[in-house]
Every structure is written in C-alpha cells, then in structure tokens.
Amino acid sequence: MSRVRKAVFPVAGLGTRFLPATKVIPKEMLPIVDVPQIQIGVQEALDAGIEEIVFITGRGKVSMVDHFDVAFEVESYLRDRGEEKLLAVVEEISQKARITSIRQKRPLGLGHAILCAQPAVGDEPFAVILSDDVIRSEEPAIGQLVRVFHAHGGGVVAGLRVEKHALSKYGVIDPSGEPPPAPGVTPLKGMVEKPKPEDAPSDIAIIGRYVLPPEIFPILERMKPDAKGEIQLTDGLRGLLEHTRLYAYEYEGKRFDAGDKLGFLEATVEFALEREDIGPAFRDYLRRLTDSW
Numbered sequence: 001m002s003r004v005r006k007a008v009f010p011v012a013g014l015g016t017r018f019l020p021a022t023k024v025i026p027k028e029m030l031p032i033v034d035v036p037q038i039q040i041g042v043q044e045a046l047d048a049g050i051e052e053i054v055f056i057t058g059r060g061k062v063s064m065v066d067h068f069d070v071a072f073e074v075e076s077y078l079r080d081r082g083e084e085k086l087l088a089v090v091e092e093i094s095q096k097a098r099i100t101s102i103r104q105k106r107p108l109g110l111g112h113a114i115l116c117a118q119p120a121v122g123d124e125p126f127a128v129i130l131s132d133d134v135i136r137s138e139e140p141a142i143g144q145l146v147r148v149f150h151a152h153g154g155g156v157v158a159g160l161r162v163e164k165h166a167l168s169k170y171g172v173i174d175p176s177g178e179p180p181p182a183p184g185v186t187p188l189k190g191m192v193e194k195p196k197p198e199d200a201p202s203d204i205a206i207i208g209r210y211v212l213p214p215e216i217f218p219i220l221e222r223m224k225p226d227a228k229g230e231i232q233l234t235d236g237l238r239g240l241l242e243h244t245r246l247y248a249y250e251y252e253g254k255r256f257d258a259g260d261k262l263g264f265l266e267a268t269v270e271f272a273l274e275r276e277d278i279g280p281a282f283r284d285y286l287r288r289l290t291d292s293w
Contacts, residue, residue, distance in 0.1 A: 004146045004211060005052060006120070007045040007127040010113035011038065012058030012104040017259065026064045028131050030264070032271050033278075037258050038064055041131035046097055048143030050127060054120045055101045056113045065101050070094045109230030114212075115220040123214045125149065130208025134267050137253025142209050144251045149211040152181055154245030155237070158209035159186065160255060164197045170205030171234050173248045184250040190241065193234045204248055206234075207255060215243050 015027025022030070028038035042053055055065060071090060078087040100120045104113050114128060127142050135141040145156045159173060176189040192201055210233075219239040223231050240246060256270070257263035272282050 002124045004125050004127055004149065005050065006054055006124070007050045007052070007129055007142065008054045008056065008114060008117040008121065009038065009041060009129055009131060010056045010104075010110055011061060011064060011131065012056055012107060012113060014058075014107070015259075017261065018264075024060065026061050027259070028061075028064050029067065030258075032134060032258065032264075032267050033275065035271075036064075036067060037131045037134060039067070040134055041129045042068070042096060044135070044140045044142055045127065045129060048127075048140040048146055050097070050142070052098045052100065052120075054117050054126075055099065056104050056116050057101050058104055058107065065099065068094060068096060068099050107230075108225065109228075109232050111220050111223065111231035111233040111236045114233060114236075115217060115231065118217045121214065121217075125211060125213050128208075128210040128212060132257065132259030133208035134256045134258045135209070135251070135253045136256075136270070137251065139252065141251045141253050141255075142211070144253075145209055145211045145249055148182070148185055148247060148249045152185065152245070152247060154247060155213055155216070155240055156211040156247050156249055157188075157191075157206045157237070159204040159248035159250045160207045161203050161250065162205045164200070164203060167197050167200040167203065167205065168194050170194065170207070172200045172202060173204045173206060174201040175204075175248075181247075186248045186250075188241065188246045188248055190238055191234055193232070204250065206248070209251070212240070213244060216240055219243075 011028050015022035018027050018030060029036045032040060045053060074090055075087060102116050102120060104116050129142055141158065145158060149156045171191050171193045172195055173186065173188050174190040174192060176187040178187040180186055191206060216236055220231060220236045223235055225231055237246060256267035258267050273279050
C-alpha cells in the first residue's frame with residue numbers, strides 16, 4: 001500500500017461569515033492568537049509525516065501562499081536587529097514543506113476542489129484537511145486517519161459524535177452494521193448530508209479530515225453538478241463505496257469550528273491559555289473578567 005505523502009487543502013472559499021475582515025484577507029490567514037489557521041493545519045500534516053502540501057486556491061489568496069515563502073525583507077530586518085527568536089519563527093515557516101498551489105477558478109464545491117488536485121496528487125492516496133476545523137490533539141488528527149488507512153485500506157473519514165439536535169449541520173455516517181475492525185473504526189454503507197435529527201442514521205458526523213485513494217478522482221470527474229451547480233465530496237464518497245471500503249474513525253482530540261465566530265473565539269481562548277508566554281497572564285485576566293461580571 002502506498003504511503004500517504006501529500007495533503008490537499010481546499011482554501012478557495014470566500015469566508016463570508018467573517019466579513020468585513022475577510023474582504024481582502026483570506027479567512028485561512030485569520031490567526032488563532034498569532035498563528036494563522038492554515039499554518040496550524042499545515043503543521044498538523046507535517047507532524048503526521050506528510051511531505052507535500054497542495055493548496056487549492058481562489059482569487060485573493062496570494063498572501064496565504066506567500067506566507068509559506070521566504071520573506072527576505074522581514075528576515076533581513078530581524079537579523080540586523082539581533083531578533084534571533086523571531087527570525088527563527090519566520091524562517092521556520094518558509095522551510096516547513098513543499099507547497100504546490102493550484103487555482104480553482106470557480107467555486108464549484110468541495111468535490112470539485114479535490115478534483116483540481118489530481119495533477120499534483122497523481123496515482124497515490126492522499127489526505128484532505130479543511131483548515132476551518134482546528135483540532136488540538138496529542139497525535140496529529142490526520143496522522144490518526146493515516147494510521148487507520150494503512151491498517152485497513154479503503155478510505156477514511158474523521159468522525160465526531162455530536163448531540164442529536166446538531167446533526168442537521170453535518171454530513172452523518174450510515175454504518176454498515178459490520179463489526180468494527182478496530183476500536184473507533186466504523187465500516188460505512190453510506191452517508192447522509194445534513195439530515196433532520198430524527199432521520200439521522202447515527203450520531204457520528206463527518207468533519208474536515210479525510211484519507212482517500214486515487215480512485216476518487218474518476219468518480220468526481222464523472223459526477224454531474226447538483227442543483228447549486230456544485231460537485232459535492234459526499235456524493236463522491238458514496239460513489240467510492242461501490243469500489244472500495246470506507247471507514248469513519250473517531251479520532252482522539254478536541255475540534256474547534258474556526259469557520260464559525262464562536263468556535264473561532266473558543267479556539268483562540270484555549271490556545272492562548274496553553275501558551276507559556278501569555279497563558280498565565282491571560283488566565284488571570286479571565287478570572288478578573290469573570291469576577292467583574
């Protein structure tokens with residue numbers, strides 16, 4: 001079985017939920033404290049052994065790609081002033097990974113964005129990371145899915161148990177009923193996109209981590225757009241089930257929906273509290289703030 005060496009980041013979205021901030025700033029560049037969301041996702045991939053990052057971008061995303069390039073002026077400025085710690089942080093960003101950028105000229109859905117990655121991915125399995133889903137975990141979340149993929153093959157989606165009333169916001173897995181091949185691994189017979197809570201086939205939602213075989217590409221290529229004119233990954237995964245097994249894995253870690261304002265704030269607070277440089281002072285501030293309320 002081929003090793004998973006590449007991770008696809010669909011980052012062509014407009015980020016309308018964060019307007020006006022995202023009018024000229026890519027939503028993926030909004031920082032959790034001082035680290036852009038996209039950098040958190042890229043670091044997760046690298047920590048999992050991924051070697052190449054494929055950005056599927058859109059108009060106005062140049063600054064995001066530039067973020068991972070050499071910043072000669074900034075580096076020279078810091079070097080001349082002896083700011084060695086900051087210099088190391090900036091230099092590390094540009095040395096993190098091999099970056100490939102492919103333009104998705106029109107926003108035609110997540111399935112289409114992944115199809116755009118085919119020239120860079122080629123005939124090998126690959127990971128997909130949605131950077132809006134920020135996951136804090138001891139073992140990288142995408143690495144956990146890669147481990148399941150290498151053990152069982154097929155394709156793997158990240159599963160998250162959610163409360164029944166929230167199921168209508170997610171794609172939800174439809175278990176096959178077969179015995180789990182390992183703890184937390186559920187064989188699938190299908191999935192349902194944003195079901196009514198009473199109609200949901202399970203309480204396990206699909207969130208933004210996937211490990212997929214290259215067979216997904218011809219399936220996406222043959223698919224007809226939906227009523228919105230988009231090619232949906234969920235439909236592609238249903239088609240993939242006709243050719244191979246598909247599993248959901250309930251990863252270990254805490255997920256923040258940083259594409260939502262409340263989730264973004266929750267991630268910022270919890271990441272800040274973990275920081276050695278600002279965590280203690282920030283914790284004291286929150287205590288004082290709570291007392292004042």
